[in-house]
Amino acid sequence: MIDQTLLPTEFREIDCWTVEGVWEAIKVLRVRGAPAIGVAAAYGVVVGLKDHRDDERSDFNAKLAEVVAYLASSRPTAVNLFWALDRMSSVALEHRSLSSAEVHESLFAEAKKIDAEDREMCTAIGQHGHHLLESGMGVLTHCNAGALATAGDGTALSVIFAAVAAGKSLRVYADETRPLLQGARLTAWELQQREIPVTVICDNMAAQVMKEGHIQAVVTGADRIAANGDAANKIGTYGVALLAKAHDIPFYVAAPSSTFDLSVAHGDHIPIEQRAREEISDGFGTQTVPAGVDVYNPAFDVTPASLISAIITEQGLISKPTTENVREHLKDCAVHGSSDHAR
Amino acid sequence: MIDQTLLPTEFREIDCWTVEGVWEAIKVLRVRGAPAIGVAAAYGVVVGLKDHRDDERSDFNAKLAEVVAYLASSRPTAVNLFWALDRMSSVALEHRSLSSAEVHESLFAEAKKIDAEDREMCTAIGQHGHHLLESGMGVLTHCNAGALATAGDGTALSVIFAAVAAGKSLRVYADETRPLLQGARLTAWELQQREIPVTVICDNMAAQVMKEGHIQAVVTGADRIAANGDAANKIGTYGVALLAKAHDIPFYVAAPSSTFDLSVAHGDHIPIEQRAREEISDGFGTQTVPAGVDVYNPAFDVTPASLISAIITEQGLISKPTTENVREHLKDCAVHGSSDHAR
Numbered sequence: 222m223i224d225q226t227l228l229p230t231e232f233r234e235i236d237c238w239t240v241e242g243v244w245e246a247i248k249v250l251r252v253r254g255a256p257a258i259g260v261a262a263a264y265g266v267v268v269g270l271k272d273h274r275d276d277e278r279s280d281f282n283a284k285l286a287e288v289v290a291y292l293a294s295s296r297p298t299a300v301n302l303f304w305a306l307d308r309m310s311s312v313a314l315e316h317r318s319l320s321s322a323e324v325h326e327s328l329f330a331e332a333k334k335i336d337a338e339d340r341e342m343c344t345a346i347g348q349h350g351h352h353l354l355e356s357g358m359g360v361l362t363h364c365n366a367g368a369l370a371t372a373g374d375g376t377a378l379s380v381i382f383a384a385v386a387a388g389k390s391l392r393v394y395a396d397e398t399r400p401l402l403q404g405a406r407l408t409a410w411e412l413q414q415r416e417i418p419v420t421v422i423c424d425n426m427a428a429q430v431m432k433e434g435h436i437q438a439v440v441t442g443a444d445r446i447a448a449n450g451d452a453a454n455k456i457g458t459y460g461v462a463l464l465a466k467a468h469d470i471p472f473y474v475a476a477p478s479s480t481f482d483l484s485v486a487h488g489d490h491i492p493i494e495q496r497a498r499e500e501i502s503d504g505f506g507t508q509t510v511p512a513g514v515d516v517y518n519p520a521f522d523v524t525p526a527s528l529i530s531a532i533i534t535e536q537g538l539i540s541k542p543t544t545e546n547v548r549e550h551l552k553d554c555a556v557h558g559s560s561d562h563a564r
Numbered sequence: 565m566i567d568q569t570l571l572p573t574e575f576r577e578i579d580c581w582t583v584e585g586v587w588e589a590i591k592v593l594r595v596r597g598a599p600a601i602g603v604a605a606a607y608g609v610v611v612g613l614k615d616h617r618d619d620e621r622s623d624f625n626a627k628l629a630e631v632v633a634y635l636a637s638s639r640p641t642a643v644n645l646f647w648a649l650d651r652m653s654s655v656a657l658e659h660r661s662l663s664s665a666e667v668h669e670s671l672f673a674e675a676k677k678i679d680a681e682d683r684e685m686c687t688a689i690g691q692h693g694h695h696l697l698e699s700g701m702g703v704l705t706h707c708n709a710g711a712l713a714t715a716g717d718g719t720a721l722s723v724i725f726a727a728v729a730a731g732k733s734l735r736v737y738a739d740e741t742r743p744l745l746q747g748a749r750l751t752a753w754e755l756q757q758r759e760i761p762v763t764v765i766c767d768n769m770a771a772q773v774m775k776e777g778h779i780q781a782v783v784t785g786a787d788r789i790a791a792n793g794d795a796a797n798k799i800g801t802y803g804v805a806l807l808a809k810a811h812d813i814p815f816y817v818a819a820p821s822s823t824f825d826l827s828v829a830h831g832d833h834i835p836i837e838q839r840a841r842e843e844i845s846d847g848f849g850t851q852t853v854p855a856g857v858d859v860y861n862p863a864f865d866v867t868p869a870s871l872i873s874a875i876i877t878e879q880g881l882i883s884k885p886t887t888e889n890v891r892e893h894l895k896d897c898a899v900h901g902s903s904d905h906a907r
Contacts, residue, residue, distance in 0.1 A: 229854035399766035420858040423742035424768035425800025429865040457768025505848035511572040515763040522772040
């Protein structure tokens with residue numbers, strides 16, 4: 222995987238040959254973005270069991286449960302992590318009579334399938350979403366929901382990539398996204414790689430840029446979406462959604478259907494990861510907060526469905542999301558169709 | 565003066581014995597905050613003319629005009645800078661028959677008067693404003709409008725200091741205030757010095773902190789206020805005002821009457837300083853934006869009067885500011901009473 226903590230000044234791909242290495246990569250955001258975390262965790266299960274292919278099945282199953290629980294402890298908010306781990310666990314349950322080595326093969330195949338599906342999902346989101354964007358628009362995005370956040374072309378950025386591929390001319394405004402600056406470091410880097418015009422702003426400049434008329438649409442990703450359409454995403458997204466509403470700018474969320482957690486009725490019940498003080502107080506290699514002063518560092522916030530113009534999934538659009546139209550949208554979906562996935 | 569660029573890790577007082585040194589200190593924000601800039605510029609005029617006390621009056625006057633124009637070029641938005649320079653110029657006009665040395669004495673006296681008035685102004689703003697705050701409140705502030713921004717106790721922070729002095733218990737939330745982090749570096753430092761509880765957040769966390777119920781009032785400073793009450797302040801203030809409105813939280817602006825520029829009918833006509841790319845792309849010694857990517861860096865935005873619950877001046881409160889009640893409030897004011905100051 223690309224070590225995203227080193228971008229934009231260094232591009233380095235790293236190998237993770239232990240489950241501890243995968244866990245650490247997720248924890249410290251070497252790999253980040255809800256779909257990418259899911260794919261990484263799936264491969265992490267394969268890596269974590271590679272030395273147990275000759276174990277008894279009961280021992281293999283116990284080790285699998287241990288590896289899954291360990292990887293699930295890396296980050297609490299992105300539901301794709303739990304969704305991918307559930308899929309991996311299900312593979313073992315479905316193949317009770319196979320040997321450990323055979324199950325391990327099936328787990329590897331399932332991880333590759335999750336990976337491939339993620340690529341297809343990104344493409345489909347772009348195809349459904351780009352009709353919302355017109356040539357000449359300025360599009361604001363927050364954090365990074367691009368190729369770096371997925372196995373494919375991204376979610377929010379896939380919409381932009383598809384629009385540009387369709388011949389539309391856009392300018393993207395990227396919130397730098399404190400504290401870890403995924404917008405400045407990653408989104409700007411991805412767009413520059415594809416030669417799409419991008420302007421980086423500080424998070425607190427979004428309102429002014431909207432007021433000046435530079436923004437005609439906002440597109441972000443999501444880390445978990447409740448049954449009613451409330452969407453958890455990188456801290457600051459909720460504020461951007463309020464500012465978009467105040468300026469009559471449509472606010473779109475692009476995310477695969479695996480991002481929905483139908484076991485959560487509304488956004489207030491989504492757990493919000495709290496991260497370390499040092500991300501804010503010592504974020505640039507320089508101490509910027511006096512020693513001993515309190516810092517509050519929630520990694521996510523929840524944008525209420527009422528502020529979301531549409532959710533773009535790989536299956537199409539959910540305009541003005543509600544519990545009813547979310548359920549209708551997902552009813553034929555492999556992830557959610559038969560019954561809600563529990564965890 | 566305190567070199568504010570070194571805080572919070574180093575407290576260093578510097579002397580500026582040349583007008584170029586004063587200009588540079590204003591330009592690079594060693595001294596910042598609209599009232600403090602005004603005081604610094606007034607002393608800068610004295611410093612800039614100290615070697616011209618034996619000049620002919622006509623030469624002295626020409627040099628004065630040159631020094632004033634030079635200092636006025638340091639930063640474009642804070643009106644207190646121009647207001648202080650106007651006062652200094654007026655001193656020379658009023659004393660046409662005096663010698664250059666005598667006028668220089670008068671200029672020094674005027675600078676000391678501006679300084680002393682600023683201290684009194686801060687105290688009066690605190691006294692008028694603290695009645696808006698109740699014990700137990702969480703108060704959000706943006707940037708630094710404290711003692712570091714003035715000759716006295718500050719504007720927004722003077723309100724907080726006065727409330728605490730009156731026995732009220734408050735917790736202050738300080739937006740870190742990208743790109744130069746005046747909230748994290750300066751506001752947090754000032755509050756910690758006075759043992760007032762303070763929590764630093766990233767700018768993009770303000771909406772979430774409001775949603776969680778931690779904020780009962782917002783108080784900020786201002787760099788220039790138009791005749792209708794529209795207030796220019798540090799970039800991000802306008803966004804905070806919109807978020808406060810969305811959460812039904814009162815939004816107060818604390819500023820001396822010298823901050824009003826009655827020659828500007830409304831906020832759209834206030835010039836907004838654009839600052840260097842590097843403040844965002846290379847903040848604090850680390851490159852965080854890919855080379856070659858565009859950056860937009862407006863230093864200020866304008867909060868429309870309709871979002872301001874009250875403006876707190878040294879003369880009292882202007883509730884729900886309009887052109888009419890701003891004019892009424894300022895009619896007996898020495899700065900604005902007889903005629904609008906032009907520049």
